[in-house]
Structure formats: structure tokens, C-alpha cells
Amino acid sequence: MTRGIHLPLLVATTNSGKLREIRELLGDAAVDLLTLDDVPAIEAPEETGVTFEENARLKATYYSTQTGRLTVAEDSGLVVDALNGAPGVLSARYLRPDATYPERFDAIYRGLREHPEAGRSARFVCALAVADGASVVFETTQAVEGQIAEVPRGTEGFGYDPIFYFPAYRRTLAEVTRDEKLAVAHRGKAFRELKRWLSVRSVSAD
Numbered sequence: 001m002t003r004g005i006h007l008p009l010l011v012a013t014t015n016s017g018k019l020r021e022i023r024e025l026l027g028d029a030a031v032d033l034l035t036l037d038d039v040p041a042i043e044a045p046e047e048t049g050v051t052f053e054e055n056a057r058l059k060a061t062y063y064s065t066q067t068g069r070l071t072v073a074e075d076s077g078l079v080v081d082a083l084n085g086a087p088g089v090l091s092a093r094y095l096r097p098d099a100t101y102p103e104r105f106d107a108i109y110r111g112l113r114e115h116p117e118a119g120r121s122a123r124f125v126c127a128l129a130v131a132d133g134a135s136v137v138f139e140t141t142q143a144v145e146g147q148i149a150e151v152p153r154g155t156e157g158f159g160y161d162p163i164f165y166f167p168a169y170r171r172t173l174a175e176v177t178r179d180e181k182l183a184v185a186h187r188g189k190a191f192r193e194l195k196r197w198l199s200v201r202s203v204s205a206d
Contacts, residue, residue, distance in 0.1 A: 007198065009130075010034045012063040012073040015092075017158035021182060025191035029198050034069065042066050052076065052089055052127035053141060060131035068133075072194065076126035076186060078160045080148060082118030083111045091160065105152055105163050112148060120148040124164060124173075126186035128194060138197045142189035146173075157181060 009031040011022055019035060026033060036042065045062040049055035052075040059073035077091025087094035087104065094104045112120060123143045130138040144166065152162035154174025161174035166184065173181050182188035 006030050006032050007201065008032045008034060008069060009198075010036075010039065010063060010067060010069040010071040012036060012059050012071050018074075018187070021178075021187055022191060024178070025182060025188060026195055026198075029195045031198055036063075039067050039069070047075070047089070049075070049089065052125050053129070053139065055089060056127040056129040056139065057131070057136050060129040060136065061134050064131040064133055070130065070132050070137075072128065072130045074126055074128040074187065074190060076124065078122060078164065079125055080108060080111070080122045082115045082120065083108065086111070101159065101162075102152075104160070108148065108163065122146055122148050122164065124160075124186040126190040128190040130194065130197075138194065140190055140193040142186050142193065144184055144186045144189070 007030065011019065011033055013019060013022075014036055023033065042063065045058060047055045047058065049058055055075035056073050059075065060071050063073065064071035075089065077088055079085050079088055087108070095107055112118075123145045125141065125143045127141045128139060129136050146167065147165045149163050149165040149172050152174075153172045154162050154176075156176065156178065157174040161181070162172055164173045165171070166173055166176075168184070169176055169180065173185060
């Protein structure tokens with residue numbers, strides 16, 4: 001049986017909630033995880049993509065080129081059908097970069113009240129890309145379907161989790177355990193795909 005090797009992998013995010021989930025999802029993968037805190041300070045790139053996939057590729061290739069390291073980046077957010085897909089790729093900057101999530105929730109609920117006929121369907125989307133220099137060597141996009149809850153509920157998770165109702169659980173993603181969330185959520189699906197790819201790459205490099 002081949003043993004495989006551990007690959008250094010830079011995770012290009014400073015979001016503590018995302019980093020916590022990523023460490024759990026890749027905990028037993030054959031990688032040595034590095035974060036942006038482990039490399040010299042790099043100015044963040046402007047996220048000019050109009051899709052999650054474009055922004056994930058942009059960030060992955062930028063940080064890999066800057067550091068010379070294999071880099072994974074993801075771009076994720078909430079897509080609300082009644083709001084024509086908003087907040088979408090602007091999820092982390094919705095309204096304004098320093099807006100609080102309760103302010104963003106209020107804006108979403110205002111939009112839903114203005115378009116009651118459109119329903120409350122929504123999804124979380126995560127596009128993930130791995131870059132080796134300027135080349136994207138792996139990518140995947142995953143989603144979880146749900147609805148906007150009648151009111152925010154729950155204290156677990158982060159970001160938009162309190163307003164995202166997952167019908168199969170009959171709870172928001174802020175009302176479930178971390179394991180329950182990662183089992184079904186967009187980021188969990190994407191990083192499990194990455195983990196499978198890393199496993200194959202590690203063995204083939206041995």
C-alpha cells in the first residue's frame with residue numbers, strides 16, 4: 001500500500017468561520033494547511049468576477065502566483081431568487097463592506113416583502129478552485145437548496161446561516177450542530193470534493 005505524501009496547501013481566506021470549517025473538513029487529508037497568516041502580508045486582490053467561479057479562480061491564481069504555493073480559494077454566498085440572485089457574489093459586501101449581518105438580513109426581508117409573489121427559495125453556493133501558479137488545476141461548484149426563514153433563528157454558524165432554512169432539517173443552518181451543517185452545506189460538499197482530489201494527487205506523487 002502506498003503511503004502518499006503531505007502536500008503544503010495555502011488556504012486563501014482570512015474569514016475565521018470559513019477557516020474553522022475548512023480545517024475540520026480537511027483534517028485528515030494528506031495536506032499541511034497554511035493560512036495567509038503563515039506567509040508575508042499580501043494585499044488582497046479586487047474581486048472583479050461576476051460569478052462565484054470567476055472570483056474563486058481569480059483569488060486562487062493570485063495568491064498562488066504571489067506565494068509560489070499550491071493554493072485553494074473559494075467564493076461563496078447566498079442567492080435569493082426573489083432578489084434576482086442577490087446578494088450573490090456581493091454576499092460578504094452586501095449593502096456596504098462594514099454592514100452588520102442583521103442589517104443585511106433586514107435588507108433581504110425588505111426585498112422579500114416587496115416581491116411576495118416570488119416566494120422565498122434560496123441557495124448557498126460555493127465555488128472552489130485550486131491553483132498552481134497561474135494554472136487552475138482543480139475546481140468544483142456545489143450548492144445547498146433551501147428557503148429564507150420567516151425570521152432569523154439560531155446562534156450557531158456564521159454569516160447568513162440564521163436566515164437560511166433547510167427543509168430536511170426543519171431548522172436554519174444556525175440551529176444545527178456543526179457536523180449537521182457540514183454534512184449538507186455548500187462548503188462541506190465542495191471541500192469533500194477537494195479532499196478526494198487531494199487524495200488521488202498525493203498518492204500519485206508518492
